[in-house]
Amino acid sequence: xxxxxxINALREALSVTPANLPLRKHLADSxxxxxxxxxxxxEFRLILAETPENIAARLGLAQCYAQQNKNSHALVVVExxxxxxxxxxx
Numbered sequence: 001x002x003x004x005x006x007i008n009a010l011r012e013a014l015s016v017t018p019a020n021l022p023l024r025k026h027l028a029d030s031x032x033x034x035x036x037x038x039x040x041x042x043e044f045r046l047i048l049a050e051t052p053e054n055i056a057a058r059l060g061l062a063q064c065y066a067q068q069n070k071n072s073h074a075l076v077v078v079e080x081x082x083x084x085x086x087x088x089x090x
Contacts, residue, residue, distance in 0.1 A: 007027070007030060010023065010026060010030060014027065021047055021050060021051060021054075024047050025043075025060075028047065028060055031043060032060060032063065035067075038064075040064050041061060041065070044057050044060045044064060053084070055081065058077055058080070059081065062074045062078050062081070065077065
């Protein structure tokens with residue numbers, strides 16, 4: 001069991017509804033805020049496996065990569081995001 005009650009609650013909820021992508025995004029964001037970037041990376045990857053066009057998840061993944069000094073991975077994600085038609089114009 002996790003030390004953080006929020007993480008526990010989110011994981012428990014996901015065990016019941018694993019396809020709930022907004023809930024999984026909340027878990028990924030919560031893990032990242034706690035500095036648990038490897039775990040957050042895993043959750044963002046699961047989201048992107050289902051919805052590869054998800055801009056928020058792609059940004060979250062890039063941030064996780066950057067925080068883990070996986071800078072080349074972060075750069076690839078950001079470059080793909082910039083090139084994608086889903087990327088909002090400034």
